[in-house]
Structures are given as structure tokens and as C-alpha cells.
Amino acid sequence: MKHFGDCLYEALDRAGTPVLVGLDPRLTSLPAALRQDVDASDPNAVASAFTKFCCEVIDVVASLVPAVKPQAAFFEQLGPAGMQALAETVAHARKRGLLVIMDGKRNDIGSTAAAYADAYLGAESVWGADALTVSPYLGDDSLVPFFEVAKQRGGGVFVLVKTSNPGGGLFQDLVSDSRSLYQHVADYVEARANESLGEHGYGFVGAVVGATYPEQLGELRSTMARTWILVPGFGAQGGTAKDVAAAFDEQGQGAIVNSSRAIIFAHARPEFKDAFGDAQ
DSSP states (O other): OOOHHHHHHHHHHHHTOOEEEEEOOOGGGSOHHHHTTOOTTOHHHHHHHHHHHHHHHHHHHTTTOSEEEEBHHHHHTTTHHHHHHHHHHHHHHHHTTOEEEEEEEEOOSHHHHHHHHHHHBSTTSSSOBSEEEEOOTTOHHHHHHHHHHHHHHTOEEEEEEEOSSGGGHHHHTOEETTEEHHHHHHHHHHHHHHTTBOTTSOBSEEEEEOTTOHHHHHHHHHHOTTOOEEEOOBSTTSBOHHHHGGGSOTTSOSEEEEEOHHHHTGGGSTTTHHHHSTTO
């Protein structure tokens, strides 16, 4: 069975870019042709529009990027119809040869964590995602079930370490034993990555570190030498190419940078809307 860290390394090498396309569908932001006849109060109609939109985005980017990252919340808000749309989106991405990182930020303790891991991780899971984002707040026994299933199925786990949102520091920057909480979490993640190394030198346990904190991003790259870093916060949230540069190792590897709105809603950006806006 392939190792997720190796699959991600090879996918980036094949695509020639570290860009991860986030699939965050919002009805009001869809092109007019997809939303104008949709009843916003009908979750089935909205879910159908989301499926069409996400699958067509996947068709465009499949030859250009290594992976996509569906944000589960935008589908979950539509209830059963939205979950069906998510399932179809994941299946289509896999069909087009893309890795799928499910952004669900799941976690719980014991058997519940194991159930989340069983649901999402690996091609044989019911959701079919290659990797999943998880929260570390409940501690080691809440994370081990994800690592165990990932090892069995060739999956990946991205643990929240230093998130991109403005309020993340409320807890993540708290100091214990002269070090911040996020630094303690980073040490734990790096240890798990070192225990799960693939042929290309990275583990299947990764970290989420936001582009909106470039100084900490560079710090964490140096302390998590064997950890894949998933970098949110680039583009619409304010992170720049300069900000994310520190996420990569000396060979330009080790990180994957998420861009959602700036790509999937590019038709509405000022520099593109005349040529690629709703009229087109």
C-alpha cells in the first residue's frame, strides 16, 4: 500500500506546483449561469448546483494541481442533499486522479475518534478521502485512532498546529513550561511524523499552519523537519507568496498551500471578470 506522504510528494512533483485547491462552494458566489434559477430555500437544488460547480472546477484543475480540499461544512449545511453532493465531489476528484484532503477538523475520544477515522480515511472508506484535518485539543488518545487507520489504509492526518484565523492565538499562544501551546503540539506532531516516514523522508502525519503567521510558519518548518505542512490563509485571507515561502524545505518540498476563493471564484476577481465573468 502506498504511503500518503510519498503519494503527496509525487503528486506535487507531477503537477509542478504546491497549490491545493479548496472547494468551498457558496451559492451567492457561484457564476450566474449556475445560481440564477436555483431556489436558495431548496437544499436539493443548491446541492445540485454545488455538485456541478465543484466537479467542473475539478475538471479544470485536474491536470494542474496535486490535490483538492473539500470544506465539509459548506456541504453539511444542506443536510442529506449536501452530503450526497460532497460524496459525488470526492468521487469525481478521485476519478480525475487528484488526492482528496477532507477539511472536517474532526476529533473525539476513543471509539468515536476511531469511527471518524474509519469514515473518512482511505480509498476504501465510505467517504474515500486520502487525508483528514483533525483537532489536537482532546489529546493523544483522541489522535492515535486516526494515526492507526491512516497507517493501515495509506491515509494522511493533518493536525491543527497554528491556524490562520485572527482568534487562533487565544489558546494556541498560551505559554506552558516557557513554550507556547502550538509549539508543544508541533513537537508532538513531528514525533508522530518521524515514526511514520515514507521513502521521500516525510511522515503521513502532517500539520496545519496558517500563512497569516509567516514568522511562526518559518519557526515551525525548522522544528518540524519531517512533517508535511498544509498552509491555509493564502490569497483571500491575506497570505502572500512571500509569507508562505518559509513553509518549504531547502529542496522546495514539504508543504502544500491551499487557495480556495481566489481560484474557484476567480471569475469575479477584478482582473478576470471582464474576460471570464458571468457573461462567459
